[in-house]
Amino acid sequence: MTEELLRAPAEVKYAEELDWLESVDDAPKPFSWRLSPAMVRTFILGSERSDKLERDIAPKWFGDRTFVERSIVTLASDRGLLLIGDPGTGKSWLAELLAAAICRNSTLVVQGTAGTTEDHIKYSWNVSMVIAKGQSRESMIPSPIMTAMEGGVIGRFEELTRSTSDVQDALISILSEKYVSVPELDTDNIVFAKPGFSIIATANSRDRGVNDLSSALKRRFNFVRIPVVTNKKSEAEIVRFRTAELLRRHEIELEVPPTLLDILLQSFADLRAAAAAAGSDDEKLESALSTAEQIGVLEDAILHSQFFGDRTLRAQTLAASMVGSLVRRSPEDLSILNKFWHGVIEPRSKQEEGSPWEGFLEGGREAIATLS
Template identity: 75%
Template sequence: MATSTVAATSDDKLRLPAEEKYAEELKYLASVDKGQKPFSWRLSPRMIRTFILGATPADKLDRPIAQKFFGDTSLVERAIVTLASDRGLLLIGDPGTGKSWLAELLAAALCGNSTHVVQGTAGTTEDHIKYSWNVAMVIASGQSHDSLIPSPIMTAMKRGEIGRFEELTRCGSDVQDALISILSEKYVSIPELRTGDNVVFAKPGFSMIATANSRDRGVNDLSTALKRRFNFVTIPIVTNKKSEKEIVLFRTRELMARNQIQLDVPPTLLDILLQTFADLRETAANASNEDQKLESSLSTAEQIGVLEDAILHSRFFGSQELGADTLARSVVGTLVRRVPEDVSIMNKFWHAVVEPGAKKKKDKSWESFTDGGKNALASFK
């Protein structure tokens, strides 16, 4: 598997945006890109696909390009094509499937800026996606362009870049409706300003990437009018063990590099983690009702969280080596959120699935994993 190339570092940024992190890759790809670029895009659609999915020998590039998103090629291509059209892009899927990561990579490759982001919540208002005012300046000299505070979306419109809207369905209908004019008319009116200077038009290259959690359906359903302004791309849960293994290793190595920690993950323990999540998903799929399922979505992102937690615990409080018992404690600690509901569900799973499976394998790592999980569950009593 290709490893990531961290092109930019910073002592004062906890997390670098994709355009900084992969700056060298993006600069190189732009220098060899001879493809047609829509609007003001920095890369052609083919080169954007290469940046996201990684280079192959057929690309005949002089340097490796790491794969950053592990998903269906056609899914990524459809997302890129959508952004070259008049429609916005809506990435929808379960929590932890990589929707936000794909949105960030797309924005970084298209316009070199993935930070025009609005985070959707129940408290998000129309001001967050259009504009607000500097109250002190308005009191002192009235409403003007100087006292106007543009939203990240308006800033993206002015620059002809990508605006991102996270968790769209968590917002109320009034906020969602405010997007309709932006997506269809491509401008924002500012009635408080004098006529002739009260409209902000989107420059070529502007588009919207929104994400929506499929588990939030019914919270604030999108109107038919807004749905027509988006192309929907569904990001599925990764069920292929090989792909999931690559994702977990790729993201965990990045997180550990951020913490300047070097600790190998034994292949046996990674297989145990993948198998445990696969068994948990199967158990959840066979459950007769929601009360018999863990609150966790059991996503790949949660596997990464479990592994990161176990590595950090081993590094700071263990023997500097990742052990199966520590991994088990991290699984339980991460996935048990409701007490006593999730404790009961996990207890049944551990005794009905993990323990019998470990006995069949007759492997010391599985035995240690089983015992570690039992001890972790016992601490909830």
């Protein structure tokens, strides 16, 4: 089935693994959870020897286990969970994995935007049915959040701070009272949440000030801040994991040389250091320089090599993809990258003559010149 989907949700992609974990899980489970808290952690972070499982479970999210454990404990309580962090830190992926492991449904999602309304959180009406038969439960269209309430499962709210304050306020009664009133109906006009219902929301820390959360809503969420991955080993694991998925999905047989992966990781680390030392925002790239953006750069380079190259990933192609992905403001970002290439990449290529750094230097220069 997964081959027929452009992107299968986690509960479909890892269905066989989840079935097996559920079959061997005899630990107590909160509410109607499909897995125990410890097994949810194992599904997300991978198995260890101390788990004494008959098969290895590969990690799917790479980060400090305390973030995962606190998230699981929050969902086992009656509070909502808010994952907050910079773009590309894996908040949405962690939310999806948590929902998949806990209730085998990660698709009850509301996407927060300026156009999100209260109807997207509560309910709307099937106009044709209302005209024909009047307002009733049958003519009501429940939101993903209301569906999660009725099923006692996890509902997700992506980019909470992108939605307006009145939309955010609609969550307050849901999180505190655990029901939604339907005043248009005379009877059967309250939808109660069943045990197991909770909400996982995500928020971009760079959106602070767009639509700040009220103190009332903040009190109803436990905050888990997901930091940018700066550990090279962890970041390399994430990039390898995502790249392997990409190659499988596109059925591409192409090797990513370890030296090129090291160059990508080092370049992003140097750019982050330069951004941290910058005196103003004008001296920083608009890009968040996240692990997700590294994966995007590598994906672009792989696909370019597959379709327009000789199916060999080269340093020049990787550099061109990196410049093309990180330049979002012109001429500001171009100027920053030009200085970076001359001040950091060029000296490094001279120190390691004959290494892929030389090709990386040349590819980046050509890309910058093309965009200038």
